[in-house]
Amino acid sequence: MDDNYPKDTGWALKPWVRYDLKNAAVILEEKTAFAMGEYVFEDANGGTSEAQYTFGYVKDEEGALRIHVFMASTPSDGEDQEFRQEPKEANLTEQAMEAAQLAWGKKLVEVGNVYVMKGDYHEIAEELVDDCYAYSVRPVLFKPAEARLIPFRTTRAGAISYYAGGNKIYPEDWGFALRPWKSARLSTEAAIIHSTQGLVMGHAYFDDAAGIQRKAEYAMGFVKSSLGVLINLHHTNFPNYTEIRMMQKIQAKAVEQYQVLQAQKDWADGIVQLGKYGRRVLELLRERRKLRVGEMQR
Structure with missing residues (x-):
């Protein structure tokens, strides 16, 4: 409201x-x-x-x-949406986190470019994970946008598989970086730093070679290490447009039996309550008549 x-x-x-x-x-x-x-x-x-x-x-x-x-x-329904307006550039105040996000986007695009050129794209995907994520130094929480059967990738192998595919343990992975993407941009809505942990949340924009753009929401966490500023938390989601449209077209649900029974009970309870009031009114009227008769006899 x-x-x-x-x-x-x-x-x-x-x-x-x-x-x-x-x-x-x-x-x-x-x-x-x-x-x-x-x-x-x-x-x-x-x-x-x-x-x-x-x-x-x-x-x-x-x-x-x-x-x-x-x-x-909720899992994406896979529908692509075109956006005519260019998103605003990220306006982060923490340069280290901004640089880490830019490095992630560039490496993601590089994986796809090497794939198109029939190069060793899997090696570049490994570099993406090793250079941008903190798997080698501390636990990492990663929820990829298009991972459904195995939605969480808390291991290096799981992250590489999501970006490059080809891992039998993750048969659903087709290689998110292999579309390929022409650009990957992150626009941060909010950023906080607490002790040694940095956190950002915002929108991600992925443009492919055909000019189709996909928009996602993301949350990223960063930590400092001897290897630089690395991602230790990453959650990305493509909006479920099918579910959103269903929510926008919510209609009244069909009447159910328990609702009918409740309505009947409310009606009957009201009748009984009115009866109690009615009997009390009659009693008061009888008492008043007796008083009048008594006064007349006097």
Whole structure:
């Protein structure tokens, strides 16, 4: 009910009756923690909402955990969308994180270019993962946008497979970097730095050689190491346009039997209550008549 967010219908108002959260991996620090996994919420009618999530937590002054990063995504339906307006350039204040994002985008494009030239694109994909991600120095939480069967890639091999494909352990991977992409740009909406952990969230724009652009949402976490500023948290999601359109065309649900029974109960309860009031009114009227008769006899 906030005019600033006209699309919001109140996600918690479904209402949900039960839920299940499963962490695929967790990073624990002295005062921060990060978790990546999947959740399922079930409503009273048996309908479910399933998504992958990334949570970031920080301790407050009293030692309680507070969420300072949250992103949830449903699998993309694969629909491409064209965008006529060019996105604004990222306006980050932290140069190190900006440079790391630029390096990631350039390396992603390079993998596809080498693939088109029939070169050793798999080697470039390995360089992308080794140069941009922190797998060699600390745990990494990675939720690729188009990974569904195995949605989380907490290992180096899983990340390489997502970008270059060809790994039998991940048969769904066709090689995201092999489209190929003409450019990959990141536009940050917000950035925070907490101790040694940097976090950014925003939109990603991928342009292919045919001029088709895909827009995604992302959250990235960065840490400093002897190898430079590396990604240790990465969650990307392509909007599920099919689901969005369904939400925009929400129609009233068919009347169910329990609703009819409840309406009947409400009606009958009202009749009974009115009867109680009616009997009380009659009693008062009889008492008043008796008083009048008594006065007349006197």
